[in-house]
Amino acid sequence: MPLFKSSPKSPQELAKGLKEALGVLSSGGAKRAEKAAEEAAKILGQIKVMLYGSGDQEPQPELTAQLAQEFYNHDILLHLINNMAKLDFEAKKDLAQIFNNVLRRQIGTRCPTVEYLCSKFELVLKLIRGYENPEVALNCGMMLRECVRHEPLAKLILENGDFYLFFKFVELSTFDVASDAFAMFRDLLTRHKILCANFLETNYEKVFVDHYQKLLNSENYVTRRQSLKLLGELLLDRHNFTTMSLYINNPDNLKLMMKMLIDPSRNIQFEAFHVFKVFVANPNKSKPILDILLRNREKLTDFLTKFHTDRTEDQQFNDEKQYLIKQIREMQPAADTATATAEAAAV
Amino acid sequence: MLPCFCNLRKVGPKYPDMLHSTSESTVSQATLLQKTSKLGAEYEATPISSDYLVYQAIGVGCFGAASIFLSQHIPSNVFTVLRLIDLERLSSSQMEDVQNEMKLSQLINHTHVARYLCSFVVGTKLWALQPLMHYGSCADIMHSAQPFRNGFKEPVISIILRDIVSGLQYLHSLGFVHRSVRAKHFLIHEDGIVKLSGLRSVVSMIEDGARVKALHGHFTGTVDNICWLAPELLSQDLSGYSFQSDVYSVGIAALELATGEAPFAGLPVTEIMMLKLRGHPPVLMKKDDGEKDGQISTHLSKVIDLCVDPDPSRRPSPAKLLNTSLLKVRKKVAPNTLKDLLLPVVPLDTSKLNVAETGLESMLEALNTTTTEIIWT
Numbered sequence: 225m226p227l228f229k230s231s232p233k234s235p236q237e238l239a240k241g242l243k244e245a246l247g248v249l250s251s252g253g254a255k256r257a258e259k260a261a262e263e264a265a266k267i268l269g270q271i272k273v274m275l276y277g278s279g280d281q282e283p284q285p286e287l288t289a290q291l292a293q294e295f296y297n298h299d300i301l302l303h304l305i306n307n308m309a310k311l312d313f314e315a316k317k318d319l320a321q322i323f324n325n326v327l328r329r330q331i332g333t334r335c336p337t338v339e340y341l342c343s344k345f346e347l348v349l350k351l352i353r354g355y356e357n358p359e360v361a362l363n364c365g366m367m368l369r370e371c372v373r374h375e376p377l378a379k380l381i382l383e384n385g386d387f388y389l390f391f392k393f394v395e396l397s398t399f400d401v402a403s404d405a406f407a408m409f410r411d412l413l414t415r416h417k418i419l420c421a422n423f424l425e426t427n428y429e430k431v432f433v434d435h436y437q438k439l440l441n442s443e444n445y446v447t448r449r450q451s452l453k454l455l456g457e458l459l460l461d462r463h464n465f466t467t468m469s470l471y472i473n474n475p476d477n478l479k480l481m482m483k484m485l486i487d488p489s490r491n492i493q494f495e496a497f498h499v500f501k502v503f504v505a506n507p508n509k510s511k512p513i514l515d516i517l518l519r520n521r522e523k524l525t526d527f528l529t530k531f532h533t534d535r536t537e538d539q540q541f542n543d544e545k546q547y548l549i550k551q552i553r554e555m556q557p558a559a560d561t562a563t564a565t566a567e568a569a570a571v
Numbered sequence: 572m573l574p575c576f577c578n579l580r581k582v583g584p585k586y587p588d589m590l591h592s593t594s595e596s597t598v599s600q601a602t603l604l605q606k607t608s609k610l611g612a613e614y615e616a617t618p619i620s621s622d623y624l625v626y627q628a629i630g631v632g633c634f635g636a637a638s639i640f641l642s643q644h645i646p647s648n649v650f651t652v653l654r655l656i657d658l659e660r661l662s663s664s665q666m667e668d669v670q671n672e673m674k675l676s677q678l679i680n681h682t683h684v685a686r687y688l689c690s691f692v693v694g695t696k697l698w699a700l701q702p703l704m705h706y707g708s709c710a711d712i713m714h715s716a717q718p719f720r721n722g723f724k725e726p727v728i729s730i731i732l733r734d735i736v737s738g739l740q741y742l743h744s745l746g747f748v749h750r751s752v753r754a755k756h757f758l759i760h761e762d763g764i765v766k767l768s769g770l771r772s773v774v775s776m777i778e779d780g781a782r783v784k785a786l787h788g789h790f791t792g793t794v795d796n797i798c799w800l801a802p803e804l805l806s807q808d809l810s811g812y813s814f815q816s817d818v819y820s821v822g823i824a825a826l827e828l829a830t831g832e833a834p835f836a837g838l839p840v841t842e843i844m845m846l847k848l849r850g851h852p853p854v855l856m857k858k859d860d861g862e863k864d865g866q867i868s869t870h871l872s873k874v875i876d877l878c879v880d881p882d883p884s885r886r887p888s889p890a891k892l893l894n895t896s897l898l899k900v901r902k903k904v905a906p907n908t909l910k911d912l913l914l915p916v917v918p919l920d921t922s923k924l925n926v927a928e929t930g931l932e933s934m935l936e937a938l939n940t941t942t943t944e945i946i947w948t
Contacts, residue, residue, distance in 0.1 A: 276777070276781070276782055277782065313680050314680075317678060317745065321777060321780070323780075324779065324780030325780040325781065326780075327780055328779055328780040328781065362674055362677050362678055363678075370779065370780060373779070397618045397691055398618055398689065398690070398691060399618075399670070399673055399689075399690040399691050399692055399697060399699075400670070400673040400674045400676070400677050400690060401677075403670035403673065403674060404674055407670075444692055445658065445659075445692060445694060445695045446658065446666075446692050446697075449658075449666075453663065479947070482947045483947070486945050486947075489659055489695060490659065491659060516947075519948050520947050520948060523945055523947070527945060
């Protein structure tokens with residue numbers, strides 16, 4: 225045991241050492257790579273202490289600033305992400321925490337790491353693709369989650385075709401990874417209200433008709449339950465008014481919700497109710513929607529009267545149910561002119 | 572005071588970590604590694620239900636929505652515990668708790684922390700697989716084995732605590748607070764290795780890339796765990812709580828192990844709250860039979876007193892605890908000593924298991940069928 229602790233390495237030394245280790249890791253032979261992975265893990269541990277502090281010791285701002293600068297200048301984050309699968313188990317988690325700490329850096333109103341990542345967007349795409357590899361999926365998820373908090377990065381992810389990969393990731397067979405992917409998917413579609421509203425509106429067809437539909441019809445119970453719940457949240461968010469109008473004027477969507485109302489799963493039934501109510505409450509129903517509701521008027525009122533009667537505690541639910549029953553009972557067939565405009569709106 | 576966030580694995584040889592054994596591995600650590608390998612470190616837990624044989628049910632868990640079965644992974648012959656969680660019976664927030672637990676499991680790797688090997692969805696059921704812990708939990712043993720009705724003897728307690736505290740130290744080093752350290756979550760493997768389970772209540776003290784100074788607020792298990800929870804966690808004041816609240820629970824759990832029952836157990840929840848908030852020391856509920864008194868040595872009671880100090884800053888860190896004579900002396904004890912000490916209790920004999928007969932198939936398939944004859948037109 226050494227008598228004196230060796231003085232901690234400077235940010236420059238740490239960055240340099242890390243870069244060298246990563247260089248060997250990506251190109252060296254098996255033997256050398258193993259050594260390099262050990263070295264990288266050691267340095268990552270030291271960097272983590274520098275950024276997060278330890279015990280009572282707070283991190284020193286000038287050291288973290290220098291370290292971040294080294295990271296930008298030598299593209300160290302990029303190298304780290306590229307070699308993540310070769311890092312050992314604990315080092316991967318250290319990397320994620322280092323990444324997240326560097327990402328939150330602010331100078332006044334500027335976020336230099338966010339700017340850096342916008343210019344090196346391939347790095348973020350790499351993180352998204354990380355879900356395909358179970359070895360790194362959850363670590364990538366930890367980093368992506370912090371990326372999505374920053375609007376410029378969330379915007380780039382949404383606008384990039386890789387966003388649609390999430391429709392696949394949420395159905396992965398490993399529950400933990402699929403769960404993480406779904407949480408990310410929800411974040412992407414809900415966190416930045418205006419950005420999300422614009423995205424959903426402009427890409428309505430692609431998102432809802434081409435992709436979201438598949439989630440709602442998934443064979444995976446968790447996917448169906450979660451995507452249905454999220455759908456309800458999206459449609460009821462006032463920012464998404466245009467998207468909601470498009471959604472609730474399509475008779476296919478109504479048919480699907482009515483099908484889900486009688487799903488064997490009570491949770492699915494309940495979530496479907498929260499989407500179904502939007503169709504009924506809409507004061508400007510299109511003719512096809514009205515026709516379906518009128519055709520099933522008796523069955524619907526009867527069904528709703530008996531629907532989840534044991535939820536006596538949930539006052540809001542019961543009020544809404546009564547409201548829907550009343551609406552459906554009093555519904556009038558559409559006058560032709562009103563139908564025409566509603567249909568025009570639906571197209 | 573916050574414990575060090577630096578990576579303990581590099582600092583000392585204390586971690587008989589399965590994947591990262593250091594060169595300082597002692598002989599007992601080497602055998603430990605060999606033995607733990609069959610726990611699942613080397614078998615690929617496959618997310619396919621037909622890869623598992625399901626034996627008899629052994630309990631219920633997870634908000635009452637899980638049936639727990641003994642099971643076996645056919646391709647590797649490894650015995651596992653299957654938690655069949657009926658997600659249909661979980662609320663959305665309970666389901667999120669389970670999702671977080673499964674995610675956390677994949678980010679944890681330590682000899683003394685029990686985790687899930689894999690989890691996947693079949694119908695409305697989640698199949699969650701854990702390595703089989705042949706002795707069950709310490710609470711199970713105390714409840715079911717007559718010789719341990721009134722708790723364990725000190726050598727057993729110190730081995731259990733040593734393992735649990737080192738598992739806890741690992742979690743703390745990653746920035747996690749456990750929040751339900753109790754005998755129910757101390758599982759004992761066939762080899763005599765003790766593991767800390769109950770990851771559902773774990774919370775992280777790292778958020779958005781920075782350390783959180785203190786945590787606030789309760790969690791779903793607060794009432795259930797109230798006997799073990801630290802006063803500062805229950806008080807919900809501005810100063811909040813952190814890692815030290817787990818150390819308080821270690822003290823309570825030590826008393827639980829020594830007497831067979833947690834202090835405060837049986838008192839009304841509000842009274843426990845009041846006692847704890849007033850800084851009252853743990854109240855032993857079980858009548859000592861005279862002989863018991865002698866069993867809590869000054870060694871043990873000193874450690875317990877330190878742990879349950881009402882002032883969190885005066886409680887020892889897990890690292891300090893591991894250095895107390897109570898835990899330190901026995902560091903080199905080979906794991907099978909615990910097996911000897913637990914006699915006449917023996918690990919579950921897996922050769923005598925019966926495949927679950929009736930009902931299981933239908934249980935696996937069954938959906939909460941509220942069949943409806945409605946056909947929309």
